[in-house]
Amino acid sequence: MGCVNVKKQAKLRMKVTPSSTFITDNSRISNYDFPPPTPSDYEPLSFLGAGGFAEVTACKHIRTKKIRAQKKIPKSKLKQYHLHTSKRPKEAYILESLNHPNILSFYEYFEDKENYYLITEVCKGNSLYSQLVKSGKFSEKKLKETMFQILKAVEYLHCKKIVHRDIKPENVLLTSSNGLNMKLSDFGSADEIVGNEKLFGGFGSVFYLAPEILVGEYDEKIDIWSCGVMMWVLFTGKQPYIEKDQKAIKERIVMKPLQPCQIELEGLSCDGFDFIKKMLEVDAEIRVSAKEALKHKWFEDCGKKYDN
Structure with missing residues (x-):
């Protein structure tokens, strides 16, 4: 998905009931230290971009106060080949296995009935x-x-x-x-x-x-x-x-x-x-x-x- 200029928007309101999470953020020492992510973990800030069938917004992780990016992917738009055998999006499965200074950092993933949500770092310099x-x-x-x-x-x-x-x-x-x-x-x-x-x-x-x-x-x-x-x-x-x-x-x-x-x-x-x-x-x-x-x-x- 291409990146576009940040546009200030009114704060977004979302209703998300996460069902699972896969955490790779080093600041979260283990998957058992904190409960699974919920909508209240993130404060939506602004729209970052859209492309294909995904939408990306900037948000603040309330506990750490860090600004992150949330990529929302409608389940209805994905084909079987987009999914890993674990039923997660391949993108989440692959990102959580990566750790390199020249690759976007991945924090966590969760889903609700309609969408998948991927949380990554925000790059302030655009594309x-x-x-x-x-x-x-x-x-x-x-x-x-x-x-x-x-x-x-x-x-x-x-x-x-x-x-x-x-x-x-x-x-x-x-x-x-x-x-x-x-x-x-x-x-x-x-x-x-x-x-x-x-x-x-x-x-x-x-x-x-x-x-x-x-x-x-x-x-x-x-x-x-x-x-x-x-x-x-x-x-x-x-x-x-x-x-x-x-x-x-x-x-x-x-x-x-x-x-x-x-x-x-x-x-x-x-x-x-x-x-x-x-x-x-x-x-x-x-x-x-x-x-x-x-x-x-x-x-x-x-x-x-x-x-x-």
């Missing part, structure tokens, strides 16, 4: 997309710092056999207005790879789809392709395809997918150009992995600053 709109395009220095942090998150996910499947500027949040620290968010399309099995299904935003998604099975390398498209978009400030409707864009991705061009990427260093070529390799078997990408020469001066 990478909002920053792109404001600046027009990124300098190579800013681009490098951005891609390094995103790929650190992607490397972590892929080591855990998790594929995000919807990496794009709208789903990268900034922890502050200076935009220095990034958090990968919105795991509504994410899934796990079990054993050596492949994934199926056309998940993600059309501009960032890897060619293999549209022709059959695929693996975690689709996230690398999406990162390559995002890098292209951030540096050029343009959409990757000129086609207007989704069908035409998908046909273009299969027949003639985005490839780096020195004219369009004028000003990008030789190392940067080599790097994006490796991410936008059409053959997924040859395409660079996240771990390999982070070792690229282009990132030589990033390791000490952001490595963890």
Whole structure:
């Protein structure tokens, strides 16, 4: 789900009767220290954004006084593939297993008869997309710092056999207005790879789809392709395809997918150009992995600053 500018609204009133919770917030030492969450645990503050079929609001956790984000997902909108075998949304199941400085922190989850509710941290700097709109395009220095942090998150996910499947500027949040620290968010399309099995299904935003998604099975390398498209978009400030409707864009991705061009990427260093070529390799078997990408020469001066 993309992030939009915060709009002040009157306080919201909600009627929620939670039935279960899964807590990963370190401030809540164990699941037995406090009772399950209830509506009175959170004071709604303002609307943050909406996309797909979910709505996000900022709220205050009354006991800790901390500001958090509440993502409300209507049960009626979810398909069976959105749910884990535990009957929880896969997004909640996956988020509670993650702990990385470049991934949105997850606190707890509960549900009522009509909705699922996911509680996460709030990123005050809005989204990478909002920053792109404001600046027009990124300098190579800013681009490098951005891609390094995103790929650190992607490397972590892929080591855990998790594929995000919807990496794009709208789903990268900034922890502050200076935009220095990034958090990968919105795991509504994410899934796990079990054993050596492949994934199926056309998940993600059309501009960032890897060619293999549209022709059959695929693996975690689709996230690398999406990162390559995002890098292209951030540096050029343009959409990757000129086609207007989704069908035409998908046909273009299969027949003639985005490839780096020195004219369009004028000003990008030789190392940067080599790097994006490796991410936008059409053959997924040859395409660079996240771990390999982070070792690229282009990132030589990033390791000490952001490595963890």
